[in-house]
Amino acid sequence: MARGERRRRGAPADGARTAERAARGGPARRDARGGGARGAAVVAALAVGVLCLALGLSGSWLLAWHRARRAVTLHSAPPALPPDSSSPAVAPDLFWGTYRPHVYFGMKTRSPQPLLTGLMWAQQGATPGTPKLRHTCEQGDGVGPYGWEFHDGLSFGRQHIQDGALRLTTEFVKRPGGQHGGDWSWRVTVEPQASDTSALPLVSLFFYVVTDGKEVLVPEPVAKGQLKFISGHTSELGDFRFTILAPTSPGDTAPKYGSYNVFWTSNPGLPLLTEMVKSRLNSWFQHRPPGASPERYLGLPGSLKWEDRGPSGQGQGQGQFLIQQVTVKVPFSMELVFESGSARVGGRQALEQLAGSLLTQALESHAEAFRERFENTFQLKEKGLSPEEQALGWAALSSLLGGIGYFYGQGLVLPDMGVEGSEQKVDPALFPPVPLFTAVPSRSFFPRGFLWDEGFHQLLVQRWDPRLTREALGHWLGLLNADGWIGREQVLGDEARARVPPEFLVQRAAHANPPTLLLPVAHMLESGDPANIDFLRRAFPRLHAWFSWLHQSQAGPVPLSYRWRGRDPALPTLLNPKTLPSGLDDYPRASHPSATERHLDLRCWVALGARVLVRLAKQLGEAEAVAELGPLAASLEAAESLDELHWAPELGVFADFGNHTKAVQLKPRPPQGLVRVVGRPHPHLQYVDALGYVSLFPLLLRLLDPNSSRLGPLLDVLADSRHLWSPFGLRSLAASSPFYGQRNSEHDPPYWRGAVWLNVNYLALGALHHYGHLKGPHQARAAKLHSELRANVVGNVRRQYQATGFLWEQYSDRDGRGMGCRPFHGWTSLVLLVMAEDY
Numbered sequence: 001m002a003r004g005e006r007r008r009r010g011a012p013a014d015g016a017r018t019a020e021r022a023a024r025g026g027p028a029r030r031d032a033r034g035g036g037a038r039g040a041a042v043v044a045a046l047a048v049g050v051l052c053l054a055l056g057l058s059g060s061w062l063l064a065w066h067r068a069r070r071a072v073t074l075h076s077a078p079p080a081l082p083p084d085s086s087s088p089a090v091a092p093d094l095f096w097g098t099y100r101p102h103v104y105f106g107m108k109t110r111s112p113q114p115l116l117t118g119l120m121w122a123q124q125g126a127t128p129g130t131p132k133l134r135h136t137c138e139q140g141d142g143v144g145p146y147g148w149e150f151h152d153g154l155s156f157g158r159q160h161i162q163d164g165a166l167r168l169t170t171e172f173v174k175r176p177g178g179q180h181g182g183d184w185s186w187r188v189t190v191e192p193q194a195s196d197t198s199a200l201p202l203v204s205l206f207f208y209v210v211t212d213g214k215e216v217l218v219p220e221p222v223a224k225g226q227l228k229f230i231s232g233h234t235s236e237l238g239d240f241r242f243t244i245l246a247p248t249s250p251g252d253t254a255p256k257y258g259s260y261n262v263f264w265t266s267n268p269g270l271p272l273l274t275e276m277v278k279s280r281l282n283s284w285f286q287h288r289p290p291g292a293s294p295e296r297y298l299g300l301p302g303s304l305k306w307e308d309r310g311p312s313g314q315g316q317g318q319g320q321f322l323i324q325q326v327t328v329k330v331p332f333s334m335e336l337v338f339e340s341g342s343a344r345v346g347g348r349q350a351l352e353q354l355a356g357s358l359l360t361q362a363l364e365s366h367a368e369a370f371r372e373r374f375e376n377t378f379q380l381k382e383k384g385l386s387p388e389e390q391a392l393g394w395a396a397l398s399s400l401l402g403g404i405g406y407f408y409g410q411g412l413v414l415p416d417m418g419v420e421g422s423e424q425k426v427d428p429a430l431f432p433p434v435p436l437f438t439a440v441p442s443r444s445f446f447p448r449g450f451l452w453d454e455g456f457h458q459l460l461v462q463r464w465d466p467r468l469t470r471e472a473l474g475h476w477l478g479l480l481n482a483d484g485w486i487g488r489e490q491v492l493g494d495e496a497r498a499r500v501p502p503e504f505l506v507q508r509a510a511h512a513n514p515p516t517l518l519l520p521v522a523h524m525l526e527s528g529d530p531a532n533i534d535f536l537r538r539a540f541p542r543l544h545a546w547f548s549w550l551h552q553s554q555a556g557p558v559p560l561s562y563r564w565r566g567r568d569p570a571l572p573t574l575l576n577p578k579t580l581p582s583g584l585d586d587y588p589r590a591s592h593p594s595a596t597e598r599h600l601d602l603r604c605w606v607a608l609g610a611r612v613l614v615r616l617a618k619q620l621g622e623a624e625a626v627a628e629l630g631p632l633a634a635s636l637e638a639a640e641s642l643d644e645l646h647w648a649p650e651l652g653v654f655a656d657f658g659n660h661t662k663a664v665q666l667k668p669r670p671p672q673g674l675v676r677v678v679g680r681p682h683p684h685l686q687y688v689d690a691l692g693y694v695s696l697f698p699l700l701l702r703l704l705d706p707n708s709s710r711l712g713p714l715l716d717v718l719a720d721s722r723h724l725w726s727p728f729g730l731r732s733l734a735a736s737s738p739f740y741g742q743r744n745s746e747h748d749p750p751y752w753r754g755a756v757w758l759n760v761n762y763l764a765l766g767a768l769h770h771y772g773h774l775k776g777p778h779q780a781r782a783a784k785l786h787s788e789l790r791a792n793v794v795g796n797v798r799r800q801y802q803a804t805g806f807l808w809e810q811y812s813d814r815d816g817r818g819m820g821c822r823p824f825h826g827w828t829s830l831v832l833l834v835m836a837e838d839y
Helices: 014-023 035-055 059-071 270-280 356-378 387-402 451-464 466-477 518-527 530-553 600-620 623-637 639-646 693-700 711-719 758-771 779-804 827-836
Strands: 106-109 116-124 146-151 156-163 166-175 183-192 202-210 216-223 226-234 238-244 258-266 283-287 295-299 320-329 332-340 405-409 412-414 434-438 506-508 657-660 664-669 673-678 684-687
Touching: 116 166, 116 183, 116 270, 116 295, 146 356, 146 387, 156 356, 156 387, 166 356, 183 202, 183 356, 202 270, 202 295, 202 332, 216 258, 216 320, 226 258, 226 320, 258 270, 258 283, 258 295, 270 320, 283 320, 295 320, 320 332, 356 387, 356 451, 356 827, 387 451, 387 779, 387 827, 434 466, 451 466, 451 518, 451 758, 451 827, 466 518, 466 530, 518 530, 518 600, 530 600, 530 623, 600 623, 600 639, 600 693, 623 639, 693 711, 693 758, 711 779, 758 779, 758 827, 779 827
Parallel strands: 412 506
Antiparallel strands: 106 116, 116 202, 146 156, 156 166, 166 183, 183 332, 202 320, 216 226, 226 238, 238 332, 258 320, 283 295, 405 434, 657 684, 664 673
């Protein structure tokens, strides 16, 4: 998964944050525009060249400068999406959304300086001292399970959150109208988990609004600490109003007594919102419902007097933070209503507020529409799947859609200086400010964009809403640099950066990632949808540039071979140096990294890419691209070439090739700890004996002819429980491998060394389904294996979901239990397509 920072967290680098703010709207942004900016860049380059000659500087310095410049220059091809595609004028129905996946509940606009809203909550008196304040999704905060029961990716969602003795339900619905994205409403319901109501807790909800610049917020009080509404105005939203309605009993309009506190200050920075509220929960108040005993609670001591807590004179310039605390006895419901001023012009001033019974009707109508559309799309009920499996499907799709985020900012890039290892001689540079609309692998642990994950995400999103996929792919292709490179991990904006240790912020422009975006592109091509074809026509120059960069930059030591750049160095503490760019992290490769390596999975990805690009070029009438890519695609798909470079007769399977020995192990050596020891036979050039997912790639990507003599042996090892088959899905590494279940270092447990991963099992099921429907000597066996593997995968994911309430990052091949981070609603959501048998 290329999760280099998987088990580590850290604070953002101050220098990177300062540079990002300074660069917004600067020259780097103008480079992304038309020919005028590129002309200026050419003039600048010529001027530097003349200066270099005048000073007698070497040509190598000029080349290095040129490479560094291109690494952080946006590609000149026309964008795949129309101008201002995220604006309310072009896409009003997508302007507002739950685009903050790292918080339990919040919404924002798709804009560089958005208006943000969010929810925090705390159970008063549950523990001594300051109550636990819930806000951002965290692995170890004890909340869970949580996730979206329904989410249509556009205008409606319902989420359930378990927090100890509490069960929260958060719902939203949008109503179109006007020129600024329309209205929307929230409902938050808090109930006890248990039926025992003898000791109902007191709970505080914190509704907040944050601005990121010069936007105007005007709170209007109705009583001390209680807001009647919040008026505001921004250039993108026009006039608007927030209204926080009084609490009621769940399911009816009976009022509940609430205690109110308010706080209004400058925006401390989005990553610091939680800590600011925690620090201000330091005063005791009395909750005094009529006819009941008073209870103490910790509340915000502020008032509606502006409190500038930032540096002198910067309060208004850095935005505002306005928060309303409402403390109520469980159970209760509360509603927050956002109303757009432009939705109330042209005779619509009397538009009824989307609240109370009207909100209930809208929520139920959308839920019913979701269920009906879901069945029409995936047909689980028609296929005979159980109600529990259908509910799993709803959650898989909804939580993936509910995890879509909108990010904006600048990444850090280390240029490719042309010689491996030389990148350490230059400093990273800021990439131009860019937006990214993308799903995320995990709201709690990976709440940002990952390139190879996104291709798998969009396989599912595309079946539900092709427009969302076009938006996501268009944004990812917008990250292309002048060479055709896309960074594999996108850390954009303060909130995303706050979740990543500084040493993992930098993306290296020499390192690739599997081109999985071509998987949904292939499906779009097959769909025949005119909107998809129009998009692909606009996107083709960028897809072509991206593929060409991959093919050229990752070329191997012999023709038609490929090698992942960016393997870890052979440190004495590592059992097998990792290959993070491959996405398979610690999957065993040649024991001694070298330029002689030939990586099987990368060759298969390039072969798939060439095949998809040729098909696309033919459909679009791109004759030059067909002439260029056609011979490459044919050569890469030739069985003789694949055999010559990657078939290992002594192993009976396809394999990597490199400087390798199996005689490596970690042994304790005080005081260093575990140290790699290399025995005999010594490493030499040979095929790498590491049977697992990599061995299957010609099968996984359907590159083999159904009559291929190599198909049978791959099915043999796939179906053998001594190797890859388990009752819970295919293992990532054979149980017979000496690396199976082995740590890679003293502090790095196994990751892709035996565990079951859903993305590769999905590819395997698709391949078995494919070969099971093609005439050939292995047709019947492939069909049988597909049926059995599908039952194993679906059965285990369902059992683990019912037991824990989560989809997991990976699953144990020994007992099926969920492992890694959770919730993991990224590619594990592909279980829905497996249930639907849609490959």
